Amino acid sequence: MSIIIRRATPADIEAIGRLVIDVWRETYRGILSDYVLATQTVPVGERSIRYVGLDSDGSGRAALVAERGGTIVGFAAGGPATDGSLGTEAEIAPPYVARRLQFRGIGGRLMGALAHALIASGHKSAGLWIPRDNVAAVAFARALGGTVAGTRSTCAGETMLEEVAVIWPDLAELTVWHAEPAALSRGARGSGLAAPDIVAADALTRCRMDG
Numbered sequence: 001m002s003i004i005i006r007r008a009t010p011a012d013i014e015a016i017g018r019l020v021i022d023v024w025r026e027t028y029r030g031i032l033s034d035y036v037l038a039t040q041t042v043p044v045g046e047r048s049i050r051y052v053g054l055d056s057d058g059s060g061r062a063a064l065v066a067e068r069g070g071t072i073v074g075f076a077a078g079g080p081a082t083d084g085s086l087g088t089e090a091e092i093a094p095p096y097v098a099r100r101l102q103f104r105g106i107g108g109r110l111m112g113a114l115a116h117a118l119i120a121s122g123h124k125s126a127g128l129w130i131p132r133d134n135v136a137a138v139a140f141a142r143a144l145g146g147t148v149a150g151t152r153s154t155c156a157g158e159t160m161l162e163e164v165a166v167i168w169p170d171l172a173e174l175t176v177w178h179a180e181p182a183a184l185s186r187g188a189r190g191s192g193l194a195a196p197d198i199v200a201a202d203a204l205t206r207c208r209m210d211g
């Protein structure tokens with residue numbers, strides 16, 4: 001079944017919220033406390049979906065989804081940096097891919113497509129903060145050419161989190177992960193194009209570190 005990467009629309013918000021919460025809980029079990037995992041659903045969802053539907057308002061934001069058979073299976077978003085902590089023009093929200101479809105190239109293509117969209121909005125550099133204990137995510141971001149540019153400590157409930165800044169000083173280098181910028185032109189739901197390389201990736205079997 002093909003995977004389409006397209007701009008998110010407000011109609012996708014509920015599905016994105018569900019995806020983000022489910023994958024976030026799976027990913028951070030053992031890293032964050034059970035209490036935080038059970039109660040911090042709204043902030044996590046908000047942080048990730050605040051960009052949805054805002055790509056056409058001149059704010060320089062972009063939100064993309066990966067869709068498979070009408071189901072949202074991946075999400076990536078970014079926009080102008082909200083503070084100077086990353087030292088980049090744009091800030092990327094943590095991307096999420098449905099667990100059963102991880103390690104098949106969807107996350108990389110979402111990030112590449114997001115880079116195209118952010119560049120189109122005038123951003124030249126971008127980065128994101130990733131909890132250091134999310135080893136797989138740090139490895140993913142570095143595999144995509146990101147550079148570790150700093151660390152910080154934040155508080156998630158009663159858990160102190162060490163976070164790593166991964167940045168792309170030249171966003172153009174991230175675009176190589178998705179070769180179909182035309183698929184991301186602003187448009188209605190379903191206007192995205194199926195990327196043949198993603199379809200092919202469905203058949204790949206890879207051995208990776210468990211995320």
Ligand SMILES: CC(C)(COP(=O)(O)OP(=O)(O)OC[C@H]1O[C@@H](n2cnc3c(N)ncnc32)[C@H](O)[C@@H]1OP(=O)(O)O)[C@@H](O)C(=O)NCCC(=O)NCCS
Nearest residue numbers: 094095096097102103104105106107108136137139140143
């Ligand atoms: C992190 C995440 C978005 C990656 O998406 P994905 O679809 O699984 O990743 P891809 O298959 O597109 O991988 C792209 C590249 O990253 C690298 N990569 C991905 N996962 C990796 C891992 N666990 N360890 C090392 N490298 C990894 C690969 O080298 C791959 O490059 P390749 O095609 O040359 O082999 C996804 O696994 C996810 O949703 N994880 C849980 C949520 C999360 O942690 N989000 C925060 C991310 S910053």
